[in-house]
Amino acid sequence: MTRTHRLTATAAIALTAALSMTASLAIAGDNNVSANQIVNALQPKPLTRSLSGAPQIDPAVKAKEMSFVATLQNRKTRSLSTGEREEIAEIASTKPKIDLDIQFDYNSAEISKASLPSVQELGKALSNASLRGSTFVLAGHTDAVGGEAFNQDLSERRADTIKRYLTDKYGINNGTDLVTVGYGKSKPKDPNAPMDPVNRRVEVVNMDTKTASK
Structure with missing residues (x-):
């Protein structure tokens, strides 16, 4: 050479x-997402206004959403029906959200040590004054390894674990501010690779139950 x-x-x-x-x-x-990044991702989008200056939003739709979210408060994850889970997903599709790569011990609802910093940053973010007044959905997702019933239960337990941590460590009102839901393996982040670890995540959604036009 x-x-x-x-x-x-x-x-x-x-x-x-x-x-x-x-x-x-x-x-x-x-x-390694920061609290500021989470806050920015979950900020309600400003309402667009018509030429008359009035917000272009259907008050009836907003009222229906808020009424539905109110029925979820103080509910246990396992009490949600399939229809309610799907309705949460439909509303969440239009709301500010962020996917957090929060890992758990194998086949467990215990948060891994490596993921604790992300959960702590989430706690700081949801304690931020700019996000007060809204209800947040903590949605647990798994990959496609394992059976449907097992993954559904695991995703619910993991979402509940995050809720308890945020309540115990950051004093966030778990009755009215946090709603948990599990989707098991039914909503992969990467549908083309359902068994990929990228699908194991916790999605946080601001259900935007306060006025976003302030």
Whole structure:
């Protein structure tokens, strides 16, 4: 091999190593979400206004949503029917939300030590004055490994664990401010790879039960 070829090969190896390191840093950064990032993601979107200055929102739709959310408060996760879970998902699809990579011990609802910082940042975010007045949904999701009933139960228990942690450590009102729901493996983040760990997550949704036009 000539000297030029050796230099070219060395440069290629160095470039590959640099790209691998950059990818690793990006993945690590994604897992270390900050309270400010969560607050920004969960901020209610400002209402658009018509030429007359009136908010373009259907008051009847808003009232129906708020009425439904009120029926969920002080409810236990396992009391939710399939229809109620789907209605939560439908409302949540239009609301501010964030997916958090919160991992648990294997086949357990115990939060892993590596994920505690993310849960703590969530606690700080939901304690922020700018988010007070809304009800938040904590939605648990699993990957597709295992049976449907097992994953449904596991996702509910994991969502309940996050709720208890936020209540115990940050004093967040678990009766009116936090609603938990489990979706098991039914709503993967990556439908093309249902068994991928990326599907194991906790989705936090601001159900926007306060006036967003302030």
